[in-house]
Amino acid sequence: MPMTPSSDNHDPAPGAGERERQSDAAYRRIKGSIVDGTFPPGLQMLEPELALKLGMSRTPVHEALVRLQDEGYVEIVPRRGMRVSALSPRDIREITEVLACFEVEAAERAAARRVAPEELAALDDAIAAMDRALEAQDLDRWNEADFRFHRLLIECSGNRHLIETAHRFLDKANRYRTLTTAHRLPPVYSNVNHAAVVEAIRRGDPQSAAEIHRAHKRRWLRELSDILARLGVAPDAGSTR
Amino acid sequence: MPMTPSSDNHDPAPGAGERERQSDAAYRRIKGSIVDGTFPPGLQMLEPELALKLGMSRTPVHEALVRLQDEGYVEIVPRRGMRVSALSPRDIREITEVLACFEVEAAERAAARRVAPEELAALDDAIAAMDRALEAQDLDRWNEADFRFHRLLIECSGNRHLIETAHRFLDKANRYRTLTTAHRLPPVYSNVNHAAVVEAIRRGDPQSAAEIHRAHKRRWLRELSDILARLGVAPDAGSTR
DNA sequence: ATGTGCTACAATGCACGCATTGTTGAGCTT
DNA sequence: AAGCTCAACAATGCGTGCATTGTAGCACAT
Structure with a gap:
């Protein structure tokens, strides 16, 4: 599902011989899912849920979410996890x-x-x-x-x-x-x-x-x-x- | 030292009755120090050092540094900690x-x-x-x-x-x-x-x-x-x- | 003496656990 | 029956520990 089909985003890209940090991977994949519509506006997801789906711990996921919030892609609601920002x-x-x-x-x-x-x-x-x-x-x-x-x-x-x-x-x-x-x-x-x-x-x-x-x-x-x-x-x- | 003397930045401000997250505090204080020149361009600091100075663990400091890197205030050099970006x-x-x-x-x-x-x-x-x-x-x-x-x-x-x-x-x-x-x-x-x-x-x-x-x-x-x-x-x- | 390789250490990313806090649901009261 | 209170649970922020990795210093060889 989160395969970023024809994802156009210009993020550093996995890099060839370089190993990508989990935190960056989380950032890139979540952002990709939001941009390509896999995560539609309004979607709510809990950090543990995301961590499981991405196959990593909560720490890098949390970091990614804060970065995405800074850019306006998601809102972190205190007890409900992240919510994909609406696009009015x-x-x-x-x-x-x-x-x-x-x-x-x-x-x-x-x-x-x-x-x-x-x-x-x-x-x-x-x-x-x-x-x-x-x-x-x-x-x-x-x-x-x-x-x-x-x-x-x-x-x-x-x-x-x-x-x-x-x-x-x-x-x-x-x-x-x-x-x-x-x-x-x-x-x-x-x-x-x-x-x-x-x-x-x-x-x-x-x-x-x-x-x-x-x-x-x-x-x-x-x-x-x-x-x-x-x-x-x-x-x-x-x-x- | 990190007293943000006449700091003009518009960041959320500590908030009155609200309790601020350590991560946000780290972000705000480090950014403030960079903007007001307390942390001059080229300054290098290790995460443990920063954590000690800010009186918190490495986790929120690390998170703040990644956010600051996203905005171009610092560069995270693999083994040398953060370096305050130069301003050419x-x-x-x-x-x-x-x-x-x-x-x-x-x-x-x-x-x-x-x-x-x-x-x-x-x-x-x-x-x-x-x-x-x-x-x-x-x-x-x-x-x-x-x-x-x-x-x-x-x-x-x-x-x-x-x-x-x-x-x-x-x-x-x-x-x-x-x-x-x-x-x-x-x-x-x-x-x-x-x-x-x-x-x-x-x-x-x-x-x-x-x-x-x-x-x-x-x-x-x-x-x-x-x-x-x-x-x-x-x-x-x-x-x- | 200088250059090279090895070893020890220190920083970092990440996983995990704990404490905190808000939410939800159930039970009680009116 | 409806509303309120309380208790249990679950999510989150943060501290800590571990594994990894790059670096610096030292020793050895040429």
Whole structure:
């Protein structure tokens, strides 16, 4: 069950010859289960239960849970164990907004500095993959390529603190990625915009890069609002806690 | 020694009637010591040593260290205990950039929504306090008020995820706050700009709010570059890890 | 004398146990 | 019968011990 099927998260990965700490394994596996939906929002689990399932003692599990709580994935309820945090429409919109903010900044910074050709090529690759996936109507592939594009774009900023934090938000966004993707229109505009952003970065035009991506994200936020309204409650309903 | 003199960090605070967990206390106290400079960058300490100093067992200390490592405050070196992370000029610039990005977004969002009058009043208060501190040439008071202003501005965004993350960065920025404040010119422009931003928020003008703050932050980043160049090495020297 | 290998020690991750505390259910009272 | 109180249990935080592992110092060989 906890096999993290096509898990996209960028966590250190088990490492090749290195042995992973149990605590890190617990962190990675629990987070993976939450992101890929194996642990749905609201799920409650006791520490001993988790420890048994993960085949380790309570100590590393406890440590992992505290870390996950720090990142907002779970809430530790005094006597009921961990509870997987809910993802309200408000949370989804807020996370998307923060991510948009990061990416606009990244696009601007990327255009303002000298970006390695390999990085630009990788961006092109991701866009090409999205195009192909779009034609084949393969949502999974499109998701993967879109995720890759955003990851790369952020990395092009050259700001390690931004990269670190934005990647954390990308992981969080993956919790609702499939949800929203399934309900959005065919994302043809995405690819056109992404290509335009890369073009602006390539010719070193920070103003355009930022503005194009900002406009794109604004459109996406509006579409997201529609999707959320259609999917659930009122446009600005739930609260997480 | 670990008395967190005028510690500005916003961590849950010991809580009144609530009893604090040892693990949280360790996290808070160690982080406080790092932020206020009691634990200078590069300092190495062993877990048993820390546990002794904090009057608790190794378990909660270990947990706290892992959390602090997640946030970039320390690095856990396999056999040498924790080491307080260095703060290179590059780190300082990057953190400042991310923070600027957050605040511009916050200013824009604040102007775009209905901000409670009390929040606006609190912002005015902070600006007034900065003015007074500036006249009295009291850097400590100015620092406190400036920190308060930025905190409040971020909170006005209404985006809880942005608030959470930006506050984490504010804490990080406090590690070098006194350092840079001591070396900057009297920050008269700051107050004028801050007042202009609040004014734009008050009259609900997102465009202006964002643009004014963006320009202000750009100026500050340039001044910061000068300070860093004057203080130390080359404009883009060190690397953290 | 210097370089290399071995040994002893110390730090760390994790398992386990204990004390604490909150919760649940049962029994009693009104 | 319903509500309240109390007692037993279970989860959790933390302290402690053990096994592992990396390091440093010493001795030996060249």
